[in-house]
Amino acid sequence: MVDALKKMGKISRKGPVVLVIMDGVGFGKYKEGDAVAAALTGHLNKLYKANPWTKLKAHGLAVGLPSDDDMGNSEVGHNAMGCGRVFSQGAKLVNNSIETGAMFEGTTWNKLVANVKTKASTLHFIGLLSDGNVHSHIDNLKAMIVQAKKDGVAKVRIHALLDGRDVGEVSALEYFDPFEAFLASLNDASFDARIASGGGRMVITMDRYNANWNMVRKGWETHVLGEGRMFEGAHQAIETLRKESKAIDQDLPPFVIAKDGKPVGTIEDGDSVILFNFRGDRALEITKAFEAQELAEFDRKRHPKVEYAGMMEYDGDLHVPSQFLVTPPAIDKTIAEYLCASKVRQFSISETQKFGHVTYFFNGNKSGKFDDKLEEYVEIPSDIVPFEERPWMKCAEIADRVIKEVESGKWDFIKLNFPNGDMVGHTGNFQAVVCSMEGLDLQIGRIHKAVMEAGGVMVITADHGNADDMFEHGKDGSVQYKENGDPKSKTSHSLNPVPCIICDSNYQGEYESELKTGLGISSIAATCMNLLDFEAPAEYDPSIITMR
Numbered sequence: 001m002v003d004a005l006k007k008m009g010k011i012s013r014k015g016p017v018v019l020v021i022m023d024g025v026g027f028g029k030y031k032e033g034d035a036v037a038a039a040l041t042g043h044l045n046k047l048y049k050a051n052p053w054t055k056l057k058a059h060g061l062a063v064g065l066p067s068d069d070d071m072g073n074s075e076v077g078h079n080a081m082g083c084g085r086v087f088s089q090g091a092k093l094v095n096n097s098i099e100t101g102a103m104f105e106g107t108t109w110n111k112l113v114a115n116v117k118t119k120a121s122t123l124h125f126i127g128l129l130s131d132g133n134v135h136s137h138i139d140n141l142k143a144m145i146v147q148a149k150k151d152g153v154a155k156v157r158i159h160a161l162l163d164g165r166d167v168g169e170v171s172a173l174e175y176f177d178p179f180e181a182f183l184a185s186l187n188d189a190s191f192d193a194r195i196a197s198g199g200g201r202m203v204i205t206m207d208r209y210n211a212n213w214n215m216v217r218k219g220w221e222t223h224v225l226g227e228g229r230m231f232e233g234a235h236q237a238i239e240t241l242r243k244e245s246k247a248i249d250q251d252l253p254p255f256v257i258a259k260d261g262k263p264v265g266t267i268e269d270g271d272s273v274i275l276f277n278f279r280g281d282r283a284l285e286i287t288k289a290f291e292a293q294e295l296a297e298f299d300r301k302r303h304p305k306v307e308y309a310g311m312m313e314y315d316g317d318l319h320v321p322s323q324f325l326v327t328p329p330a331i332d333k334t335i336a337e338y339l340c341a342s343k344v345r346q347f348s349i350s351e352t353q354k355f356g357h358v359t360y361f362f363n364g365n366k367s368g369k370f371d372d373k374l375e376e377y378v379e380i381p382s383d384i385v386p387f388e389e390r391p392w393m394k395c396a397e398i399a400d401r402v403i404k405e406v407e408s409g410k411w412d413f414i415k416l417n418f419p420n421g422d423m424v425g426h427t428g429n430f431q432a433v434v435c436s437m438e439g440l441d442l443q444i445g446r447i448h449k450a451v452m453e454a455g456g457v458m459v460i461t462a463d464h465g466n467a468d469d470m471f472e473h474g475k476d477g478s479v480q481y482k483e484n485g486d487p488k489s490k491t492s493h494s495l496n497p498v499p500c501i502i503c504d505s506n507y508q509g510e511y512e513s514e515l516k517t518g519l520g521i522s523s524i525a526a527t528c529m530n531l532l533d534f535e536a537p538a539e540y541d542p543s544i545i546t547m548r
């Protein structure tokens, strides 16, 4: 337990501090493809004019990723905002564990390997096949396969999900083809490694926050049961399904690789299974499908007895999965824990797609509350639709509830996540993203009015960029075009900084009106604490405001 925070005795506001996280809304580097700049955002424009604001770093080293070439993402962004510091994140910890050899000396790796050796069974890998470094990295998978061969494993099967969301939207073959060549170079009389199944990450396996368990059911049927459309190889499957469905990678239908009508790699009793994604939100459901004795969410038809391990521990409260290869960052002393110790009443809300971002990620990948009496979490159910068709998503419903809670006077600190810029940004549909930003802006205006009337403070920020960078650009900055003359869509996050605007209803000059510059989003935590009249803990990254 942490100690209560020390009161500063400098700031007193009647209303709550309301932290608004606009998921995936950064400051674009290029005019073309910047859907944030292209949108009519009358409210935000006014707020920039009338209030102090600054830019915050939200990618690379500033959020604990291996390098500044790594774009930010929701996990590392919300972790940083939630704990006020920067921890080395999964991407980096897994690299280290492989480089130092710690992973392969660990008990979990050795147990899974010994299991398939004694039973002459199969070692399976399931995960996202790309170098996106948000959920996984293909190099980690390759290193594990090389080691498996060294350790005497005879048979390996890979269940590979197409990305197209953290990397180019139709880039799968750039990963699958060299990967198959890599497997071919390892295969010999003693070693047999093959891709066994696959599909788009937004169609099978990688659902999150219980939004759509049907995806997990389909993933189970594809990877475990080997049920589904059969192909001779992954290349052929991807080419055929692309032609037929016109889908971009993340939405590609599932496929099973078969020989003579028989799937080459179903998951059977006695096998070992490694989920090689390191990030937890989209790993928890498939993990549950493997680990749960009873599963209410769907009928597994067959539940093989396997040794299952995740790349990391995905939930630090519930200790899921029970076996994992790399210990996650020890994110502790989060803002929610400090505020609970200081008797601050807190309300958190988003819609399903981002609900865990303001709870689980914000609390350092722990799903539980710190204090039931002081905290309330509200989830507005997300629609199961292509978000380019409903770009407003649930932002009005989120705002309705926030306004009600602001007016109730029940809370000191309210935090919310608006998914629009990010979830619609990932579709690559520029017009829809512009619309999503305009819908979001209307709700920002409503919440702003309510917070100002209640005498509170509104802090508007984001976890990383996305909507600000919707076209592919070449190294020289020029827009890349498709054959038909349309700009190539960019579905992934950006490397851009994000805003931090502080709208204070009753500013009395208690802090400098100029905000600090050059900071990262981890500084949001200390800033909110200061605005709640608390000194931030010494180990926290500096507040954006300078107290007078």
Ligand SMILES: O=C(O)[C@@H](CO)OP(=O)(O)O
Pocket (backbone or CB within 6 Å): 023, 024, 072, 073, 074, 075, 134, 135, 165, 166, 282, 422
């Ligand atoms: O959808 C997701 O899983 C990621 C992109 O891989 O986006 P975010 O980090 O914004 O949740």
Ligand SMILES: [Mn+2]
Pocket (backbone or CB within 6 Å): 023, 024, 073, 074, 075, 077, 422, 463, 464
């Ligand atoms: Mn995000």
Ligand SMILES: [Mn+2]
Pocket (backbone or CB within 6 Å): 024, 074, 422, 423, 426, 466, 493
């Ligand atoms: Mn995203």
